[in-house]
Amino acid sequence: MGQFPRAKCGLSGKSEVEGEEPLTLRAGQSAHHRGEVPHRCRLSGPSPARTLLVIANA
Known part of the structure; x- marks a missing residue:
């Protein structure tokens, strides 16, 4: 599962992505x-x- 592209969308507040x-x-x-x-x-x-975390499974 680790090979699929991911997207994170900010819905509210503030977070640091490392x-x-x-x-x-x-x-x-x-x-x-x-x-x-x-x-x-x-x-x-x-x-x-x-x-919101989105994982694209092709």
Whole structure:
């Protein structure tokens, strides 16, 4: 399952995405990466954050 591309969509709040390139994900933004790239998300603001993870299975 690790080889499939992934996308994270910010729904609310603010989170940090660490992977190939670190970035801040806010509501309305998205980030894409290859599935085999190690990655993680963490809360980076004072309020809760919600993200949607999409895995593309071809």
